[in-house]
Amino acid sequence: MKKKLGIAVMYLVVAILIYFYGESILSWMRHSGKDSVVITSIVATLLALFPIIPYPVIGGIIGAAYGPVLGAVVTWIGSALASILMFMFVRFGYQDWGMKVLSSNKGLNKITILFEKNAFLTIFTTRLIPVIPSILVNVYSALSRVHFIPYSIASSLGKVPSMILFATVGSTIATNPKELIYIILFYGTFLAIVYISYKLWRKRVLSKVKIKTPY
Template sequence: MRKVFVLLGYVGIAILMYVYGESLLQWIRQGGTEYMIVTSILATIFALFPIIPYPIIGGVLGAAYGPLGGSLITWIGSSLASILMFAFVRYGYQDWGRKWLYRYDRLSKVTVLFERNAFMTIFLTRLIPIIPSIVVNIYSALSRVSFLRYSIASSLGKVPSMILFATVGSTIVTNPGELVFIALFYGSFLLLVYVFFRLFNRFSHHAKQ
């Protein structure tokens, strides 16, 4: 019954977002600092139920509130949504998921390795916007990763990409010519992340030996 109620609640909110999502997005476009708390709640709901791709939401927030305010609201919404999704899966379905994760030998070994390096793995995957957030949320929740470790690693890792979404949205409105420099800067940042990840793996491998 617990699983059924959790699922029905999630589906019900998803339907409401599908029906009223466009109207809520129009309201966000109007901006206004006095509505930042309400907007942060809406950003969380949009991230939790991605009827509209969240990079678009981040861009709209950046255009409405500027790069600083837009980045903050985008980050709050995305971070809270990931934590809520983690709690949703952990509370409702971890018992089912863990049986599946440890049923197959190869997947079990990958999961154990992930759990040993959970903080760094979650942090690095969050730095790369093309990795689906929902996959990281669900996989982490089904594993033995603690709620606190996941929340901190996930929230910290989301900072750069959320700043990117809001900055791009603000730049499109104010100075579109700077988008090239933003793309070059973030591309360089991802290259550094990749190099750091390779060095981290090499160091971990030598440490175990």
């Protein structure tokens, strides 16, 4: 119990600090030079771990400050590390409680088993769809029996397209706003393909659950 409470308190304290000093942090990021890449990556990780400020905004600011290529790398590092850290926090502090919750419902337990068997593909695909909250993927994966290495690789790879988008949009707004429409059209088409593929795959998986579950 002390371990769970300690992690929750630590998380809450850092979240409060970011809430009060978020604007100052964003201002520093806007004016930080390229010599501050390491520090900016650490700050981006903290801002992704405690999503008080929407991360697309963070990625856009980093892209405007560092350019589309370096900005995308820094944005990706921050987001990927934050997801891995969140996974570790939840896995270390709350998995025993989470496993009881997931196994207490027959239907949810069946879905969790299928998720664990197809963990890499599921995590990778859900990362490609920005409308699926990242924190839900982090927590659900950590509470399940998904192993750390497959989660980290699938999660990090799946984040690449959206992080490139955030940084590129920020850089484009700062340099050539007219090209923004082409970026939106291209990424919108990409998302539509990914989302339709995901829905078809999810429908197939859920149909297996219904067939095998006698309720």
